[in-house]
Amino acid sequence: MKEPDVTSAATGRAVRFEAFGGPEALGVREVPVPHPGPGQIRVRVTAAGLNPMDWFMTSDAETAARFGLSLPCGFGTDYAGIVDQVGPGVTGFAAGDRVFGGVLSRAVADHVLVDVAGTIARGGEALHTPDGVDDRTAATLAIAGRTAAAALAVVDPGPQDTVLIGGAGGGVGVFAVQLARLAGARVIGTGSATSADALRDLGAEPVTYGDGLADRVRALAPGGVTAVMDLHGTDTVRVGRELGVPDERITLIAAQVDGITSANGATTTPGALEEIARLVAAGRIRVPIAATFPIERIRAAAELQAGRHVHGKVVIDL
Known part of the structure; x- marks a missing residue:
């Protein structure tokens, strides 16, 4: 993966649904780069891991509504990357920190905003990526x-x-x-x-x-x-x-x-994900990466994931 560009930019890439459906409905769009508000960080995403829930949630309008999603909608939940902006009042994170976590149905994008006190479903979550865990692997952990x-x-x-x-x-x-x-x-x-x-x-x-x-x-x-x-x-x-x-x-x-x-x-005990990350860093858990795709091939990646026959994880490189 290339090093992330942490310089200011007016727009960035993001995967969007203009209409709910399968992989054929996915498209890459140029969108305004967001800026963090109070209690938020902005992450320059370097990798996004796909899960079956990603395409299930966005398969039709009724299902999407159950998860609080509406059009236009993003795609993907697991991410890893580097903090490139910090909003007012944030402690514990600084520009340049490596982080991973989940942001519900908006991870496959160059930049995501994360509420540092949030959850995957509400505002997103960010955890520090341990040394020894690469970004592709970190992007598979949350869900x-x-x-x-x-x-x-x-x-x-x-x-x-x-x-x-x-x-x-x-x-x-x-x-x-x-x-x-x-x-x-x-x-x-x-x-x-x-x-x-x-x-x-x-x-x-x-x-x-x-x-x-x-x-x-x-x-x-x-x-x-x-x-x-x-x-x-x-x-x-x-x-x-x-x-x-x-x-x-x-x-x-x-x-x-x-x-x-x-x-x-949602029922996981506190600290469980951090412990899994530590086990990965220590080499006690390994995560097989079945395939990686550039963001431009998001449809092919989603089709592979939706087939439910992948031995390991599918990751999007950004």
Whole structure:
């Protein structure tokens, strides 16, 4: 990635929806460069990580309204970059600081404003990027890392556990597998046949999803499975129940099932994302980057992400 330009500019690039829809509705626009107000910082974005929620939120007007989004609308939530302006009253951040975090549906842009006391959904969030974490990696952490930490908090795995993780090779799965392994658990991860090596690299024992999954898991773990995280839909929840896992040790992130506690980034315990960043910096968690794209190829990047078959994270370079 090239070094960010922190000089003043009248306009910058930003991905915009003029009408809600799929990747075909995305476009790169020249927009006025914003200036921070009280309590805000401006970040020169160097990398933006994509997540399934990005295209889900902006797929149609009704869904967008549930997230407080209206047209014209930006795209992407995870970002990393360098603070280039600081608004009045801000403490803890200075121009030149490396930062990462989330800004709901506006991350794929040359500049973003962040409320230093905000949240991803309200004003955005900014955390200091630890030394040893590059910007591409930092740009993948906010949504997936928070969601994985929330899922682990529900099932609370430990050395005595065998955890079945559905969708283990996806963006959230990358973190969930490694966090469960760091907690001492044995991990069985579902995926396609082509994802087996990638799952092994993360520390999971691969098993193909689809019909017969329960029997394949029984063969791998004759002693039983004790916890389940479904990071794709509800099929792994159903298999977990078939295998006798109690509902209180099952969680999911992409649906609702009666009796099952769902997990999302908003329920993450304070400090969880900072801890994940420290683990990445220490080399104890690694984040596979499946593909990088320049902002001009945002449609291709979104199409790849929306396909839900990526082994790792998709990142936009700015």
